[in-house]
């Protein structure tokens with residue numbers, strides 16, 4: 001572990017005072033490897049290590065902490081700071097309904113998360129309505145309907161023959177009669193390089209008053225995650241990220257990459273397939289997980 | 293990378309960046325970098341480092357090459373192909389694609405929907421089975437997956453089908469009880485069809501990072517993975533994690549899924565894969 005690697009480096013440090021340049025280089029080398037192994041993006045790691053170098057250089061060896069504890073505390077602090085954000089809850093529209101759209105690459109957990117979100121809003125006293133706009137994937141609409149039924153959450157669908165934006169417009173009309181105040185749109189998984197499907201999202205974004213546009217990201221994602229996320233952000237101005245499948249043992253470095261490069265707040269995490277496997281995002285916990 | 297490097301240090305740095313960004317991971321990258329440290333750079337700088345692209349290709353192809361056979365259908369016995377892997381990695385889709393490809397050679401396919409857990413998983417496979425024109429075992433959500441597999445094997449024998457394609461539920465490799473469920477399915481297969489040709493394919497999503505190594509390790513330890521199906525290669529991720537997996541666990545890649553249509557399935561060719569990675 002990183003702690004063991006540092007212990008080896010610091011065994012040789014006898015003097016109190018500032019760490020010498022060579023010690024710092026050794027520490028940074030180990031931190032760099034740890035972050036890359038955690039799937040933090042290569043370019044993000046580079047910048048991060050450079051800024052860490054200055055922080056560590058200014059640090060005086062403390063009397064109460066071992067050098068290892070001190071360095072880990074600095075790194076952990078820096079990651080936590082980068083991951084944190086003031087606005088990490090979902091905003092409610094002043095004029096209902098609040099409309100939330102979930103987007104992302106294929107298989108990241110959008111449909112599952114849509115139901116979790118609806119459940120979350122219901123627990124807070126709202127009347128959510130799920131909207132099925134995945135008109136492509138076999139049995140996608142059925143999947144949302146079965147999940148909705150299991151949790152007693154209503155699902156609006158119009159089959160596969162209407163366009164996504166028309167389904168949403170119809171859902172809005174329907175919801176006003178039923179007093180649904182939160183509408184959650186589940187969209188089809190798509191590649192950021194699929195122009196036709198990216199334009200479908202843009203069309204929804206331009207015609208529907210969306211309160212939140214949430215990018216659903218698989219926590220096991222590797223180096224390319226920032227590239228795809230950036231395209232989603234540029235296309236529809238994503239307002240938040242939900243990281244899924246954190247119930248596994250992935251270090252989840254993608255969180256640091258996305259927050260650093262895009263600045264979009266990570267609002268929630270998925271920690272399982274059940275509807276209440278859903279939690280707010282905790283920067284400090286994520287930081288320790290990434291460092292490993 | 294290869295024509296813009298001005299000296300050895302610059303080249304090595306760009307090489308490391310390329311390999312890491314392709315998801316090879318730090319240790320596979322370090323080992324490959326080591327091979328390059330040994331070379332005398334001066335004589336190749338004149339050729340704009342093109343020589344190094346070829347050397348890198350050879351190194352990577354060498355890692356990926358395998359004597360493991362492609363997926364072959366043995367006409368004289370029951371052929372069972374089981375798809376396993378973490379949630380959302382493309383198992384059900386590729387089960388349909390494999391059926392679609394094999395339908396052209398041989399009409400005797402039976403699809404087994406052993407994902408009796410996830411919402412509408414059976415319906416999803418049913419739609420693919422219908423598109424392909426392959427039969428599918430009838431079952432309901434909540435049925436015991438091992439029983440569904442048992443039914444699949446009995447049905448194949450009764451209906452004279454010699455290809456059984458089993459779709460399983462997605463599961464994280466860290467969930468011991470779910471991994472045990474897969475081991476139980478394998479025991480059923482070994483008991484009911486111990487003379488069959490068994491292919492256990494693990495789907496790996498090309499967008500995945502280092503955690504895919506742990507996934508391969510655990511699935512392999514539980515079941516013995518005979519091949520990897522690398523999915524979603526039509527995106528911008530390079531899928532280089534399979535190089536790290538081959539290096540560490542010697543599990544070969546057999547299939548590449550390159551899109552969401554039934555015919556977007558290709559046999560893995562190391563040379564093509566490496567060319568695309570270095571592009």
Ligand SMILES: Nc1nc2c(ncn2[C@@H]2O[C@H](COP(=O)(O)OP(=O)(O)OP(=O)(O)O)[C@@H](O)[C@H]2O)c(=O)[nH]1
Nearest residue numbers: 106107108109110111112189245270271272379380
């Ligand atoms: N373990 C675990 N599995 C999850 C989590 N979230 C979703 N899943 C599973 O991941 C798989 C994919 O989830 P979906 O909700 O179908 O993903 P999607 O993004 O809607 O997929 P597409 O619509 O095809 O793009 C399913 O097996 C889910 O049960 C999570 O937090 N943890």
Ligand SMILES: Nc1nc2c(ncn2[C@@H]2O[C@H](COP(=O)(O)OP(=O)(O)OP(=O)(O)O)[C@@H](O)[C@H]2O)c(=O)[nH]1
Nearest residue numbers: 106107379380381382383384385462524549550551
């Ligand atoms: N672009 C692209 N999408 C793919 C590919 N393979 C699968 N998908 C998509 O990825 C999503 C998940 O595919 P599934 O086949 O449902 O994955 P799965 O592993 O069976 O998922 P679970 O059963 O929920 O664990 C779907 O939207 C598929 O259309 C591929 O090669 N390229």
Ligand SMILES: [Mg+2]
Nearest residue numbers: 110111134140
């Ligand atoms: Mg979906």
Ligand SMILES: [Mg+2]
Nearest residue numbers: 383384407413
């Ligand atoms: Mg499936």
